[in-house]
Amino acid sequence: MTTLPSHAQIVVIGGGIIGCSTAYHLARDHKADVILLEQGTLTSGSTWHAAGLVGQLRSSASITRVLKYSVDLYKGLEAETGLATGWKMTGCLRLATNQDRWTEFRRLATTAGSFGMDMHLISPEEVKRMWPLMNVDDLVGASWLPTDGQASPSDITQSLARGARMHGAKIVENVRVTGFEMKDGRILKVKTTLGDIACEKVVNCAGQWARQVGAMAGINVPLQPVKHQYIITERLDGLSTDAPTIRDPDRLTYFKEEVGGLVMGGYEPNPQPWTTGDVPDEWAFRLFDDDFDHFEQHMVQAIERIPALEKAGVKQMINGPESFTPDGNFILGVAPECKNMFVGAGFNAFGIASGGGAGWVLAQWVVDGEAPLDLWVVDIRRFAGMHRDRQWVLDRTLEAYGKHYTIGFPHEEYQSGRPRLVSPLYDRLKGHGAVFGSKLGWERPNWFAPAGTEGRDVYSMGRQNWFDAVGQEHHHVREAVGIFDQSSFAKYEMSGPDAATVLDLICANDVT
Numbered sequence: 001m002t003t004l005p006s007h008a009q010i011v012v013i014g015g016g017i018i019g020c021s022t023a024y025h026l027a028r029d030h031k032a033d034v035i036l037l038e039q040g041t042l043t044s045g046s047t048w049h050a051a052g053l054v055g056q057l058r059s060s061a062s063i064t065r066v067l068k069y070s071v072d073l074y075k076g077l078e079a080e081t082g083l084a085t086g087w088k089m090t091g092c093l094r095l096a097t098n099q100d101r102w103t104e105f106r107r108l109a110t111t112a113g114s115f116g117m118d119m120h121l122i123s124p125e126e127v128k129r130m131w132p133l134m135n136v137d138d139l140v141g142a143s144w145l146p147t148d149g150q151a152s153p154s155d156i157t158q159s160l161a162r163g164a165r166m167h168g169a170k171i172v173e174n175v176r177v178t179g180f181e182m183k184d185g186r187i188l189k190v191k192t193t194l195g196d197i198a199c200e201k202v203v204n205c206a207g208q209w210a211r212q213v214g215a216m217a218g219i220n221v222p223l224q225p226v227k228h229q230y231i232i233t234e235r236l237d238g239l240s241t242d243a244p245t246i247r248d249p250d251r252l253t254y255f256k257e258e259v260g261g262l263v264m265g266g267y268e269p270n271p272q273p274w275t276t277g278d279v280p281d282e283w284a285f286r287l288f289d290d291d292f293d294h295f296e297q298h299m300v301q302a303i304e305r306i307p308a309l310e311k312a313g314v315k316q317m318i319n320g321p322e323s324f325t326p327d328g329n330f331i332l333g334v335a336p337e338c339k340n341m342f343v344g345a346g347f348n349a350f351g352i353a354s355g356g357g358a359g360w361v362l363a364q365w366v367v368d369g370e371a372p373l374d375l376w377v378v379d380i381r382r383f384a385g386m387h388r389d390r391q392w393v394l395d396r397t398l399e400a401y402g403k404h405y406t407i408g409f410p411h412e413e414y415q416s417g418r419p420r421l422v423s424p425l426y427d428r429l430k431g432h433g434a435v436f437g438s439k440l441g442w443e444r445p446n447w448f449a450p451a452g453t454e455g456r457d458v459y460s461m462g463r464q465n466w467f468d469a470v471g472q473e474h475h476h477v478r479e480a481v482g483i484f485d486q487s488s489f490a491k492y493e494m495s496g497p498d499a500a501t502v503l504d505l506i507c508a509n510d511v512t
């Protein structure tokens with residue numbers, strides 16, 4: 001029978017790609033005494049059924065750096081561990097069918113360039129040459145990132161696990177974490193089905209179970225499992241085995257070559273959540289029933305893009321759960337409620353693309369106690385009390401899922417779960433034409449619509465409809481006077497003999 005050590009410096013919970021990558025980096029880069037515990041067998045959570053697209057570009061510079069690290073790692077992992085990863089650098093084509101999307105790509109190309117990534121903007125004719133089966137009639141153009149690719153999610157994870165073991169990590173399967181022994185907001189021991197392990201730090205990489213594993217230590221991990229589907233087709237005549245992956249965001253779909261056929265999936269505006277209760281412990285290697293009715297919306301769009309799909313047989317449909325979050329970003333870092341539990345979860349269907357890099361930064365964070373890059377967009381501390389409300393998290397997460405591929409307009413606001421928190425002046429401000437934005441649940445006036453105009457944001461990539469109204473307000477405050485409702489802002493109380501001196505120093509005006 002397997003026995004566990006009585007002590008380990010760091011316990012990693014979860015043997016999906018994130019746990020294995022974190023254990024690998026803790027062992028390789030930090031020579032840490034680390035043990036990874038998996039309740040089933042490695043990859044049996046969300047990892048085994050991922051489609052395996054590995055893209056690198058996100059709107060945040062740091063996250064793009066994290067994803068770029070993944071690609072650099074996957075390229076060389078087989079040579080290090082001897083286990084293949086299925087990595088293929090096919091490149092990725094992102095298609096634009098309208099000017100707003102094209103503007104988004106032009107901006108992304110500039111961002112990519114600033115990271116030394118070679119992203120090109122190409123014409124529909126060039127797309128057709130690279131992907132002859134594609135209908136390009138509606139395209140304005142496409143972006144082409146040659147270093148994106150695809151991989152086998154299970155193989156990468158097994159390769160990372162072998163690498164972790166080679167660098168001294170222990171990995172134990174078929175052992176479930178059942179609770180924690182805690183003192184003064186710290187975990188002293190991890191309780192498992194095979195006994196207790198005393199430890200200094202715990203890393204919660206339990207995928208869609210991370211919420212309930214966190215709850216055992218009193219921490220909130222606001223994620224929501226959502227059903228995500230894709231199909232794998234029979235072979236398509238004329239499809240090259242090194243065809244680039246495709247993202248067709250205006251049609252909400254993605255494609256990847258697999259054994260001469262296509263993997264095709266998408267992000268529908270009407271996603272289907274799974275449970276808001278606890279995820280069952282016994283869910284190893286399981287899927288939901290195929291749901292072709294719900295998937296049809298993607299099929300219609302995909303056939304218009306790749307007409308050969310209409311006659312292609314569907315070999316398999318995958319309908320699996322994945323954890324999504326209320327803002328579409330994953331969750332990393334040390335939980336505010338517990339000093340020694342770190343989290344790496346909620347990967348919003350880009351956990352394979354993120355896995356290598358997320359494990360790298362999380363391992364560094366665990367060892368140093370602080371993030372190695374500006375990772376605020378994924379930091380668990382960005383959440384607040386309202387993120388403990390399961391219904392609110394569900395509603396907002398489904399909205400975020402539906403926006404996965406929509407154009408990211410500047411200043412775009414979410415609509416679900418609002419209004420959540422309002423100041424006593426809310427109705428009066430509204431009566432004066434306030435158009436509100438939402439900041440951590442608080443409704444805050446973004447601008448005031450002049451009488452006779454519509455009080456609603458109209459998004460665009462250029463000047464938006466608030467521009468003149470904000471200009472007038474700004475002018476008025478500068479030349480005359482204005483009153484700001486600051487109810488939604490954090491309030492700090494400073495006390496002590498030098499409080500006034502310090503405030504005078506840091507504030508623009510004299511406080512005393």
Ligand SMILES: Cc1cc2nc3c(=O)[nH]c(=O)nc-3n(C[C@H](O)[C@H](O)[C@H](O)COP(=O)(O)OP(=O)(O)OC[C@H]3O[C@@H](n4cnc5c(N)ncnc54)[C@H](O)[C@@H]3O)c2cc1C
Nearest residue numbers: 014016018039045046047050051052053177207351352353
């Ligand atoms: C249909 C589908 C397609 C996808 N396609 C892509 C894609 O193309 N590209 C991409 O980048 N991403 C994709 N993803 C997302 C990707 O699969 C996930 O983001 C990734 O696998 C998450 O990895 P993880 O390690 O966080 O979670 P998991 O793989 O779920 O691992 C968590 C592990 O923790 C274990 N665990 C839980 N509780 C305990 C406990 N109490 N004790 C011990 N162990 C425990 C579980 O058994 C599980 O093995 C897709 C997801 C789906 C559903």
